[in-house]
Amino acid sequence: MIKDFPGHDTHAPARHGETTGGFDKSPGWLDWYDGPSEPTFRLPAGAVDAHCHVFGPGEDFPFAPERKYTPCDASAAQLFALRDRLGFERNVIVQATCHGADNRALVDALRRSEGRARGVATVRRDVTGEELAELDAAGVRGVRFNFVKRLVDRVPTDSLEEIVAKIAPLGWHVVIYFEAEDLPALYDFFSAIPTDVVVDHMGRPDVTKDVDGPEFGLFLRFMRENPNVWTKVSCPERLSVTGPRALDGEQHAYTDVVPFARRVVEDFPDRVLWGTDWPHPNLKDHMPDDGLLVDYLPRIATTPELQQKLLVDNPQRLYWPEGA
Numbered sequence: 400m401i402k403d404f405p406g407h408d409t410h411a412p413a414r415h416g417e418t419t420g421g422f423d424k425s426p427g428w429l430d431w432y433d434g435p436s437e438p439t440f441r442l443p444a445g446a447v448d449a450h451c452h453v454f455g456p457g458e459d460f461p462f463a464p465e466r467k468y469t470p471c472d473a474s475a476a477q478l479f480a481l482r483d484r485l486g487f488e489r490n491v492i493v494q495a496t497c498h499g500a501d502n503r504a505l506v507d508a509l510r511r512s513e514g515r516a517r518g519v520a521t522v523r524r525d526v527t528g529e530e531l532a533e534l535d536a537a538g539v540r541g542v543r544f545n546f547v548k549r550l551v552d553r554v555p556t557d558s559l560e561e562i563v564a565k566i567a568p569l570g571w572h573v574v575i576y577f578e579a580e581d582l583p584a585l586y587d588f589f590s591a592i593p594t595d596v597v598v599d600h601m602g603r604p605d606v607t608k609d610v611d612g613p614e615f616g617l618f619l620r621f622m623r624e625n626p627n628v629w630t631k632v633s634c635p636e637r638l639s640v641t642g643p644r645a646l647d648g649e650q651h652a653y654t655d656v657v658p659f660a661r662r663v664v665e666d667f668p669d670r671v672l673w674g675t676d677w678p679h680p681n682l683k684d685h686m687p688d689d690g691l692l693v694d695y696l697p698r699i700a701t702t703p704e705l706q707q708k709l710l711v712d713n714p715q716r717l718y719w720p721e722g723a
């Protein structure tokens with residue numbers, strides 16, 4: 400059973416950068432950017448921020464004992480304020496690893512969204528049908544499998560297969576997060592997943608390498624060979640090496656990532672999604688202005704048709720297939 404926790408608007412709201420509940424932020428933690436600029440790029444009506452998270456608040460939804468980092472709070476109310484500021488209509492909230500397989504903060508945010516958010520949960524192999532039904536009723540439509548070693552301990556493949564068998568009848572999909580260097584070893588396992596599959600952040604390419612080279616070529620081949628695979632062309636702020644950063648009004652941020660994202664959007668226009676990744680866990684050297692991240696979009700989806708698919712039609716097909 401998912402227990403209802405006391406609503407956090409009964410408490411004083413967490414201030415920007417705070418962590419409540421007696422947790423200390425990881426050393427060097429960067430807080431999300433307060434007061435983002437209003438985007439210059441006008442998002443199409445019905446746009447979905449298809450990758451974002453909530454953290455805690457720690458006081459109401461404690462972070463998981465097995466977590467690899469402790470963030471600042473980033474509440475549902477703060478996420479929805481960002482949604483409105485940037486001009487998005489809806490969100491897809493992805494369970495963050497700092498909450499492990501405890502989906503209470505996610506479920507609470509989904510319930511508060513009044514149908515304007517769907518979720519991607521993390522579950523263990525022993526999850527029951529009753530728990531899955533409850534997650535489904537709250538708006539969860541997928542599970543996340545994480546292979547990034549700095550974020551999680553490795554879960555054995557047979558556990559993941561067992562989870563897939565449980566979620567497939569619900570029509571859910573699998574979100575996978577991995578580093579480009581691990582794709583060769585995981586390629587066959589990923590290709591055998593029978594549900595839709597969504598790859599986080601383009602499989603984290605090394606953007607100092609050639610967009611036409613073998614590493615990114617393998618990722619493009621993975622998408623070409625598996626028509627059930629989608630990807631998020633998100634996180635330029637994570638992948639960029641030379642920037643410039645989305646700060647101080649910069650309108651050409653993360654130029655080194657543009658050719659990679661643009662290639663994917665143009666080759667697979669019906670299987671791409673985009674999200675802010677707010678509140679941007681584990682960034683080390685800067686925190687982007689989310690308004691300027693939205694201004695990055697027309698550089699990777701260069702026509703109104705591509706923008707409509709990326710931001711509206713594709714997320715709607717995957718997360719609100721019943722209609723707007």
Ligand SMILES: O=C(O)c1cc(C(=O)O)oc(=O)c1
Nearest residue numbers: 494495496497550599680681
């Ligand atoms: O690269 C990351 O650090 C990261 C972490 C998480 C998470 O902790 O869930 O999610 C993301 O999308 C990206």
